[in-house]
Amino acid sequence: MTPRHVVVVGGGIAGLAAAQRLRELGGPELRITVVEQAPRLGGKIRTGELAGVPVETGAETFLVRRPEAKALAETVGLGARLVHPAAAPAALVIDDELRDLPRRTVMGVPARADDVAGVLSPAGRERLEQEPVGDGPILGDEDVTVGALVRKHFGDEIVDRLVDPLLGGVYSGRADGLSVDVTVPQLAAAARRHDTLAGAVADCLPPVAGAPSAGSAAFGAAASGSASSVPPVFGSVEGGLSRLVEATATAAAAEIVLGKPVRELRRTPEGWRCVAGDTRTPRVIECDALVLATPARPAARLLADVEAAAAAELGVLDYASIALVTLALGGVELPQRSGFLVPATEGRTIKAATFFTRKWPHLARPGLSLVRVSLGRYGEEQVLQRDDAELADIAHAELSAVLGMELPRPRAVAVDRWGGGLPQYSAGHADRIRRARAALAEHPIALAGALADGVGIPACVASGRAAAEAVHATLTT
Numbered sequence: 449m450t451p452r453h454v455v456v457v458g459g460g461i462a463g464l465a466a467a468q469r470l471r472e473l474g475g476p477e478l479r480i481t482v483v484e485q486a487p488r489l490g491g492k493i494r495t496g497e498l499a500g501v502p503v504e505t506g507a508e509t510f511l512v513r514r515p516e517a518k519a520l521a522e523t524v525g526l527g528a529r530l531v532h533p534a535a536a537p538a539a540l541v542i543d544d545e546l547r548d549l550p551r552r553t554v555m556g557v558p559a560r561a562d563d564v565a566g567v568l569s570p571a572g573r574e575r576l577e578q579e580p581v582g583d584g585p586i587l588g589d590e591d592v593t594v595g596a597l598v599r600k601h602f603g604d605e606i607v608d609r610l611v612d613p614l615l616g617g618v619y620s621g622r623a624d625g626l627s628v629d630v631t632v633p634q635l636a637a638a639a640r641r642h643d644t645l646a647g648a649v650a651d652c653l654p655p656v657a658g659a660p661s662a663g664s665a666a667f668g669a670a671a672s673g674s675a676s677s678v679p680p681v682f683g684s685v686e687g688g689l690s691r692l693v694e695a696t697a698t699a700a701a702a703e704i705v706l707g708k709p710v711r712e713l714r715r716t717p718e719g720w721r722c723v724a725g726d727t728r729t730p731r732v733i734e735c736d737a738l739v740l741a742t743p744a745r746p747a748a749r750l751l752a753d754v755e756a757a758a759a760a761e762l763g764v765l766d767y768a769s770i771a772l773v774t775l776a777l778g779g780v781e782l783p784q785r786s787g788f789l790v791p792a793t794e795g796r797t798i799k800a801a802t803f804f805t806r807k808w809p810h811l812a813r814p815g816l817s818l819v820r821v822s823l824g825r826y827g828e829e830q831v832l833q834r835d836d837a838e839l840a841d842i843a844h845a846e847l848s849a850v851l852g853m854e855l856p857r858p859r860a861v862a863v864d865r866w867g868g869g870l871p872q873y874s875a876g877h878a879d880r881i882r883r884a885r886a887a888l889a890e891h892p893i894a895l896a897g898a899l900a901d902g903v904g905i906p907a908c909v910a911s912g913r914a915a916a917e918a919v920h921a922t923l924t925t
């Protein structure tokens with residue numbers, strides 16, 4: 449029998465995790481090809497270099513409270529290279545002041561007003577304390593936005609000052625546009641059991657006072673480190689996350705085709721034909737099964753002639769664009785913090801900053817501070833229409849203003865843009881994905897990655913592995 453062949457479309461972490469899991473399941477006999485349109489693997493994970501230091505130009509860290517990314521790093525031989533952030537607290541900018549980011553919340557939603565002291569005004573606090581008790585669970589079967597749920601029970605201020613910037617730190621999105629089922633699933637589940645939001649949040653929080661909850665853990669600027677007594681919440685890989693990409697690709701032992709977008713998928717009597725690359729020199733690849741691990745728009749385009757119903761469900765997913773300005777500054781004493789988040793209500797263009805050299809001990813260099821500033825909230829794309837030099841100037845000026853010091857001219861600057869980088873899971877996303885998967889089940893094509901199962905690296909790894917398992921099951925039956 450000819451060996452079976454699986455093509456993975458998309459060489460981001462989800463596609464590579466799928467390929468690596470397929471290798472585990474299929475052994476050396478299984479033929480695996482990963483086709484990636486870019487000239488490099490990794491998708492939203494890309495380690496660059498600034499002032500001689502390896503810095504992340506895309507994703508920066510992964511949750512280790514969720515096991516999948518850490519487990520993958522260990523499986524592919526990077527266990528000894530795992531690093532964790534320092535115990536530097538993250539801040540929130542309120543009225544141009546850096547205030548401690550409350551830790552006992554679920555994505556910014558507290559169980560008690562005392563847990564967010566310092567963030568709310570007296571009126572905002574009073575509103576939160578006056579939550580009425582309902583006569584049944586506060587959430588029914590339907591999905592709603594995080595903003596709708598929290599505004600209804602706790603008022604606007606907690607959303608605008610805390611929930612919105614935390615969600616912005618992960619999705620570049622707004623609380624009023626993001627699905628509670630997808631972005632804070634543990635809170636959604638608890639809300640279906642409790643008659644107050646306060647009760648639902650309390651149900652999600654760990655019992656230990658002072659310990660941050662997993663749900664409060666937004667990556668990026670808000671990723672606070674862990675006190676030495678508490679297990680780490682976040683991790684990375686010494687040398688950069690691109691090492692995880694490379695090591696996963698190596699472990700997958702797949703044929704890697706770079707620089708060739710898959711343009712067409714066609715059913716054949718035996719399986720599938722993928723056409724990749726430009727029209728003059730196309731690469732045609734025949735295979736038995738497919739994992740689709742691209743963002744939603746290319747996935748919807750590829751599926752339009754295969755399964756229009758699935759394409760339509762995926763095509764609904766919109767994306768936010770962001771720009772990251774990383775500044776290498778000499779002779780600056782940064783606050784002892786991991787960074788800060790800026791609520792949209794503060795009226796600033798920047799939305800967050802991460803103090804790389806404070807947050808990550810392995811990046812610290814004498815006399816050098818590396819700060820990554822992010823710009824671009826969903827719906828404010830005009831901010832990103834400026835050229836790189838203008839974005840760098842805004843980042844530098846607003847960082848100076850927030851820190852209350854005139855920062856020196858940077859020694860080096862990098863501007864990285866992620867157009868359409870972050871999915872905006874609106875209410876109903878999980879149902880749309882369920883329907884898309886049901887429609888694709890008969891083909892079968894497995895969907896993997898942030899287009900379907902969540903934005904974080906662990907979620908993408910889990911999604912890739914599940915897709916591999918589903919595809920492998922179809923090969924063996």
Ligand SMILES: Cc1cc2nc3c(=O)[nH]c(=O)nc-3n(C[C@H](O)[C@H](O)[C@H](O)COP(=O)(O)OP(=O)(O)OC[C@H]3O[C@@H](n4cnc5c(N)ncnc54)[C@H](O)[C@@H]3O)c2cc1C
Binds near residue numbers: 485489492708869897
């Ligand atoms: C700036 C930024 C910062 C982030 N920070 C963090 C963080 O700190 N922690 C965290 O957990 N997550 C973070 N994320 C989110 C996380 O990085 C992503 O959700 C995750 O990496 C997505 O992985 P993926 O494999 O699903 O998709 P992608 O990484 O988007 O990979 C999909 C791949 O498909 C390829 N492709 C598209 N069309 C085709 C085609 N037709 N043919 C072939 N290939 C195609 C693309 O080129 C891409 O390489 C961040 C994201 C961004 C943008």
